[in-house]
Structure formats: C-alpha cells, structure tokens
Amino acid sequence: MARALDLDEAVEDYLQHLKVERNLSRNTLDAYGNDLRQLLEHLEAAGIEATDEVSSRALLDFLTALSRRGLSARSQARRWVAVRGxxxxxxxxxxxxxxxxQGVRMPKAAAKLPELLGREEIERLIAAPGVDTALGLRDTALLEFMYATGCRVSEACNLELGSLHLDQGLVVLTGKGNKQRMVPLGDCALVAMLxxxxxxxxxxxxxxxxAARQTRRVFLNHRGGSLSRQGWFLRIRQHATTAGITRDISPHKLRHSFATHLIEGGADLRAVQTLLGHADISTTQVYTHLSQAHVRRAYDEHHPRA
Structure with missing residues (x-):
C-alpha cells in the first residue's frame, strides 16, 4: 500500500519533476503551479490534506466549484490537465x-479560432514605430521578425546573436522543451534586422x-538589458494604437497571422507545422478553418454565378 503524502509535498515534487525531467518552460511551470494551488485550497477547505484522501467525488466537487465561479469550459479544461497530470x-x-x-470526464471546450490581423493591418503595424530612433529600429525589426518567422514572443525575447545566420537568411529558434527549429527570414525582415x-x-x-554590456540577446530594452515579454506586449499595443488598430492585439496575433497567411497562400500544412514548432499537426490544423473561410470569401466575390 502506498504511503500517504502531504498534498503540498506531492505538488512540489510533481512541479520539480516537470522542471527537471520534462524540461517545461518557466511560464508553463508557473501556470501548472497556479492551477494546482487552486486545487489545494479547495481540498484543504474540504478537510483533505493527504494524497490518499483525494477521491473522484472531491475532484468533481472542484470542477463544480470552478464552474460556479464562472470559468469557461476552456479554462476548466486547462486546470484539469494539471490535476490529471x-x-x-x-x-x-x-x-x-x-x-x-479515472472516470472523471471533463466537458470538451469548443475549439476557438485564433484571431489574426489582415495583411493591410500588418503593414500599418510594422510601419508604426518608424526608423528614426534606436527603439523604432528595434520595434520595426521585431515586428518584421515575428511576422516573418511566426515565432512565440518568448522565442523572440530570448533570441541570442549566435542563433542568427543572416548571411543565409536563416534563424534558429528555441521553442518549448528547448526544441530547436530552423526558420527562414524574408527580405523585409532581413533588411530590418540588419x-x-x-x-x-x-x-x-x-x-x-x-555585465549587462556582454549580453548576447538580440533584442534589448531601453536600458540595454534583455527585453521582457511584458515590455514588448505594452509596446505592440502602443504601435497598434498608432496604426489605427482599435481591437485588442497581442504579439501572439502576429504568429496566428503568419500561419494563416501562409496557408491562404497555398503552403503545405506540414511545412507550417514545422515552422511553428508544433509537436502535433492537430494543433496546426485550426488554421485550415480560417483558410477555408478565405477560400469561401474568394469564391463568393469572384465566381460569376456564386
């Protein structure tokens, strides 16, 4: 019979396992930690403090509590992934x-199509920073880079000089689990990066x-240190306002736009999967729904008997 563990201890051991053996990113570890701490708080309120005291009924009660708090099915499913793991x-x-x-069934969250920017919006956004200042040059290069590669914001902020191969028009991106992939850069991104x-x-x-003067990070903040995800998020929102884009925007929308525009242009789904660094092609397939909508619009607008 297994020895009962304190739940706090069990969670700490599990997070250490994810960090050391699964090599998950800091952001993912923080998300798992927050989700599991919510579980611990719920179980503690129910008088459950050890691993052998947790039942399926207690976990169902936790899911019910999440629903009563107004969390969407998608948010509940994310927390359930951490609990089940x-x-x-x-x-x-x-x-x-x-x-x-085992035996606890979560309602499936409806697939949510990613929001994206139109091509004309992309052009306005990239032009917004200008190139008259060092920060303008940085932001123009970063916008071009993210749209050219479809990288995650963390991949851009953590990018180091040794990963650039501009003479070949290539960059090595390090994604989740420290998996690397080589992605080409278009001419516009190359010019801006140089x-x-x-x-x-x-x-x-x-x-x-x-020591900050010795940094190998490609993109720097206004003090010459490493650019943070939060700092870039604020800058891109400012540029969106300048560009006259009134809806909510984030760096990740450049990634969605990159993938969708490639598929609309006829790119192979497997190639897009590789460029995005998706482990499972089912993650990439969401972009085909957007592409089909594009095809339908083109048909309706241009077919003489549509």
Whole structure:
C-alpha cells in the first residue's frame, strides 16, 4: 500500500519533476503551479490534506466549484490537465494506489479560432514605430521578425546573436522543451534586422551597465538589458494604437497571422507545422478553418454565378 503524502509535498515534487525531467518552460511551470494551488485550497477547505484522501467525488466537487465561479469550459479544461497530470504521475511513481481522476470526464471546450490581423493591418503595424530612433529600429525589426518567422514572443525575447545566420537568411529558434527549429527570414525582415543590429542595438547596448554590456540577446530594452515579454506586449499595443488598430492585439496575433497567411497562400500544412514548432499537426490544423473561410470569401466575390 502506498504511503500517504502531504498534498503540498506531492505538488512540489510533481512541479520539480516537470522542471527537471520534462524540461517545461518557466511560464508553463508557473501556470501548472497556479492551477494546482487552486486545487489545494479547495481540498484543504474540504478537510483533505493527504494524497490518499483525494477521491473522484472531491475532484468533481472542484470542477463544480470552478464552474460556479464562472470559468469557461476552456479554462476548466486547462486546470484539469494539471490535476490529471499530478495524479497520473503519483500513480506511476507508486505514491498512490488508485488514480482518482479515472472516470472523471471533463466537458470538451469548443475549439476557438485564433484571431489574426489582415495583411493591410500588418503593414500599418510594422510601419508604426518608424526608423528614426534606436527603439523604432528595434520595434520595426521585431515586428518584421515575428511576422516573418511566426515565432512565440518568448522565442523572440530570448533570441541570442549566435542563433542568427543572416548571411543565409536563416534563424534558429528555441521553442518549448528547448526544441530547436530552423526558420527562414524574408527580405523585409532581413533588411530590418540588419538596420537594428548595425545602428540601433549598439546605441541601446551603450546604456547597459556592468555585465549587462556582454549580453548576447538580440533584442534589448531601453536600458540595454534583455527585453521582457511584458515590455514588448505594452509596446505592440502602443504601435497598434498608432496604426489605427482599435481591437485588442497581442504579439501572439502576429504568429496566428503568419500561419494563416501562409496557408491562404497555398503552403503545405506540414511545412507550417514545422515552422511553428508544433509537436502535433492537430494543433496546426485550426488554421485550415480560417483558410477555408478565405477560400469561401474568394469564391463568393469572384465566381460569376456564386
């Protein structure tokens, strides 16, 4: 019979497993930690503090509580992934005799099509920063880079000089689980990147102090340090306002736009999967729904008997 563990201890051990053996990113680990802490709070309120006290009924009560708080099916499903992962790991490790998540069924979240920017909106957004200042050169290069590669914002912010192969028009991106992929850069992105590296980056790097002057990060903040995801999020929203884009925008929408525009242009789904760094092609297939909508609009607008 498995030894009962304190739930706090079990969660900490599981998060350490995800960090060391699964090599998950800091952002993913934080998300798992937050979700599991919500579970612990719920179970503690019910007087449950050890792994052998957790039942399927207790977990169903947790899901019911999430629903009553107004969380969407999608948000509930995300938390359930963390909970199920915890108890499956405990069972594999022999730390519990029965997995209480077995038999518990979560309602499937409806697939949500990603929002994207139109091509004309992309052009306005990229033009918004201007190229008269070091920050303008940086932001223009970063917008061009993200739209040219479809990279995640973390991949752009963590990018180092050694990953650039501009003479070949290529960049090596490091994605989830430290998996690397090589992605081409178009001419517009190359021109913007060279201008940033030759003119803008040295100006910002000169503002750095001490060891920060030795940074190998490609994109720097206004003090010459590493650019953060939060900092870039605020900048892109400012540029969207300048470009006259009134709806909500985030760096990730450049990734969605990249994928959709490729498929609309006839790109192979497997090629787009590779460029995006998706482990499963089913993740990429959501973009085919958007592409089909594009085809339908084109048919309705141009077929003489539509």
């Amino acid at each position: 915890l108890f499956r790991w405990l069972r594999v490790e022999g730390l519990i005799d029965v997995d209480p998540t 201008a940033w590296l030759e003119e803008g980056r040295p100006q910002l790097l000169a503002r750095a102090r001490g």
